[in-house]
Each structure stands twice: as C-alpha cells, then as structure tokens.
Amino acid sequence: MRIENSFIPVEGVGETTERRLWRDGVTTWESFDPAVDVPGVGPTTADRIESFIAEALTRLDDGDSAYFDRTFPSGERWRLYENFREETCFFDIETTGLDEHRNQVTTVSFHQDGETTTLVAGEDLAAERLRERFADASLLATFNGARFDVPFLETSFDIEIDTPHLDLMYPCKRIGLSGGLKPIEKEIGIERDRPDISGRDAVRLWREYERGDDDALETLVSYNREDTENLRTLADVVTETLHEDVFVGASVEG
Known part of the structure; x- marks a missing residue:
C-alpha cells in the first residue's frame, strides 16, 4: 500500500470513511473527484480532501517523509514504507x-x-x-x-x-x-x-x-x-x- 492510497490523514476522514471511499472506487488521490458524491463525505470533508491531496502531492514529490509522519495516525505509519523503501x-x-x-x-x-x-x-x-x-x-x-x-x-x-x-x-x-x-x-x-x-x-x-x-x-x-x-x-x-x-x-x- 502506498501513501497515495490514503485519505485517513484528512480531518473528518476516519477508518470507516476511508474504506467507504475505497469501496466506491476512490482508491487513489488521482481518482478523487470532489464533484462526485460519496455517501458519508459531505462538501466540507470533500474540500479538506482536495486541499490535503494538493499539499501531499508536493510533499511527496519533495520526498518529505516527515510531513507524512506528522499527518498520518501513528498506527498507520506502516503506509510510508512502500514509498520510502x-x-x-x-x-x-x-x-x-x-x-x-x-x-x-x-x-x-x-x-x-x-x-x-x-x-x-x-x-x-x-x-x-x-x-x-x-x-x-x-x-x-x-x-x-x-x-x-x-x-x-x-x-x-x-x-x-x-x-x-x-x-x-x-x-x-x-x-x-x-x-x-x-x-x-x-x-x-x-x-x-x-x-x-x-x-x-x-x-x-x-x-x-x-x-x-x-x-x-x-x-x-x-x-x-x-x-x-x-x-x-x-x-x-x-x-x-x-x-x-x-x-x-x-x-x-x-
């Protein structure tokens, strides 16, 4: 699993919401479309996801592992491994x-x-x-x-x-x-x-x-x-x- 599959760092997105996104086909940042309704993801959360993706893409391009270490829950730090193997x-x-x-x-x-x-x-x-x-x-x-x-x-x-x-x-x-x-x-x-x-x-x-x-x-x-x-x-x-x-x-x- 790669960082780009993850939405859980976003405020308002917990484990249940993230799994709902995946089940609806939103399995990567690239596949997220704020104009497409996902049950349980309101407009405020959708805006937060969009903002997070914009920031995270830049941080990932820069190889900024510390940013993801700060934003991911500690129990999900294993998700950094594939990107920074x-x-x-x-x-x-x-x-x-x-x-x-x-x-x-x-x-x-x-x-x-x-x-x-x-x-x-x-x-x-x-x-x-x-x-x-x-x-x-x-x-x-x-x-x-x-x-x-x-x-x-x-x-x-x-x-x-x-x-x-x-x-x-x-x-x-x-x-x-x-x-x-x-x-x-x-x-x-x-x-x-x-x-x-x-x-x-x-x-x-x-x-x-x-x-x-x-x-x-x-x-x-x-x-x-x-x-x-x-x-x-x-x-x-x-x-x-x-x-x-x-x-x-x-x-x-x-």
Missing part, C-alpha cells in the same frame, strides 16, 4: 545491559539500499557517525526500537533522533505476530545462517572481545548484522499483509 534505514544495537544510563552500546548495524554497515565501540561508533547515518534516511525501521534502541542511543551519545520511525513490533502485533523478533522470524519463515544467540550471549561475546578475542567480536557483529538485515524481510512481509487486510480487503467489500 529504498531510503529506509533498518538498524539494531547491541549493548552490555538494558539500562541506557549505566550500560554501553557495543555495536550498531545499519542496513539501507542493500548494504549493511556496522559501527563498533572503541573504533568508529561515535555521535557524528550516528547522525550521518540517520540524516541519510527518510525512514527508520526497528523492532522495539521506540522503547529501546532509540532512547539508548539518544542517552548514550547525546543525540536527537527525529527521522520518521517505523517500529515493526506494533504492526506485527496488528497481524497477530507477537513475542520477540526471533520467534516472529521463525513464524514467517526467515532462516538464520548462525545459531541464535541471546542478549546475555551478546554481552559475553563483548567481554571476551575486550579480553582480546577478536573472533568473539566477529561473531557479535555477524549476529547484529543478521538481526538488522532480517528486519527488511520482516517489513516486506508485514506491510504486504497489512496491504491485503486493510486496502485490498476493503476495496473488494460490498
């Missing part, structure tokens, strides 16, 4: 614990446009490098990053991460995928090259690296990178499922 930065962090005030970020991996990079504490993991990575993205995607990865990085490196953010944990729950990332991966058929390691294992590997075991760092980085790369597959599956449930399902009703 290639500019989406998937990222995941490893730490020495769960407290951002006491524990350390050890590695951060980023996957964008088919390429994966990893920053390592003590080598190249620094605030400026993080800012560069996030500034280069139109959309961020994580799993549980809104509660963990983002605040941990902001506190640890004194940075502000304001790039639009799709936390995949929430759309996963919406389609019945719950629990941690690894069980969800198994449920949708994502296979890993390496045996799974736990958060405790990640801490152990970092401590072994600090004691001089370079192989431990290699294992940790490989694990972190695989987490990050698998997020793209997860995003593809989740948004396609929601597209079928929300848009295609509503369009063929009635």
Whole structure:
C-alpha cells in the first residue's frame, strides 16, 4: 500500500470513511473527484480532501517523509514504507545491559539500499557517525526500537533522533505476530545462517572481545548484522499483509 492510497490523514476522514471511499472506487488521490458524491463525505470533508491531496502531492514529490509522519495516525505509519523503501534505514544495537544510563552500546548495524554497515565501540561508533547515518534516511525501521534502541542511543551519545520511525513490533502485533523478533522470524519463515544467540550471549561475546578475542567480536557483529538485515524481510512481509487486510480487503467489500 502506498501513501497515495490514503485519505485517513484528512480531518473528518476516519477508518470507516476511508474504506467507504475505497469501496466506491476512490482508491487513489488521482481518482478523487470532489464533484462526485460519496455517501458519508459531505462538501466540507470533500474540500479538506482536495486541499490535503494538493499539499501531499508536493510533499511527496519533495520526498518529505516527515510531513507524512506528522499527518498520518501513528498506527498507520506502516503506509510510508512502500514509498520510502529504498531510503529506509533498518538498524539494531547491541549493548552490555538494558539500562541506557549505566550500560554501553557495543555495536550498531545499519542496513539501507542493500548494504549493511556496522559501527563498533572503541573504533568508529561515535555521535557524528550516528547522525550521518540517520540524516541519510527518510525512514527508520526497528523492532522495539521506540522503547529501546532509540532512547539508548539518544542517552548514550547525546543525540536527537527525529527521522520518521517505523517500529515493526506494533504492526506485527496488528497481524497477530507477537513475542520477540526471533520467534516472529521463525513464524514467517526467515532462516538464520548462525545459531541464535541471546542478549546475555551478546554481552559475553563483548567481554571476551575486550579480553582480546577478536573472533568473539566477529561473531557479535555477524549476529547484529543478521538481526538488522532480517528486519527488511520482516517489513516486506508485514506491510504486504497489512496491504491485503486493510486496502485490498476493503476495496473488494460490498
């Protein structure tokens, strides 16, 4: 589903009205005609839709993901993904614990446009490098990053991460995928090259690296990178499922 299929950012257009528009054949901005009556869409709402489309077309041409992040309900942020897929930065962090005030970020991996990079504490993991990575993205995607990865990085490196953010944990729950990332991966058929390691294992590997075991760092980085790369597959599956449930399902009703 693309942003151009959406009318829900408009004041007065909720889920029911949007589905009514779709059922009546108004499935894209281009197909909206304010002169054509749609049941439940009065002239005031029609004027608002027309104004929104005019503004949104310009914003979309400019690649202004922040505009759509502000105007879409938070639960519908997944709709931005298809438009900004290639500019989406998937990222995941490893730490020495769960407290951002006491524990350390050890590695951060980023996957964008088919390429994966990893920053390592003590080598190249620094605030400026993080800012560069996030500034280069139109959309961020994580799993549980809104509660963990983002605040941990902001506190640890004194940075502000304001790039639009799709936390995949929430759309996963919406389609019945719950629990941690690894069980969800198994449920949708994502296979890993390496045996799974736990958060405790990640801490152990970092401590072994600090004691001089370079192989431990290699294992940790490989694990972190695989987490990050698998997020793209997860995003593809989740948004396609929601597209079928929300848009295609509503369009063929009635």
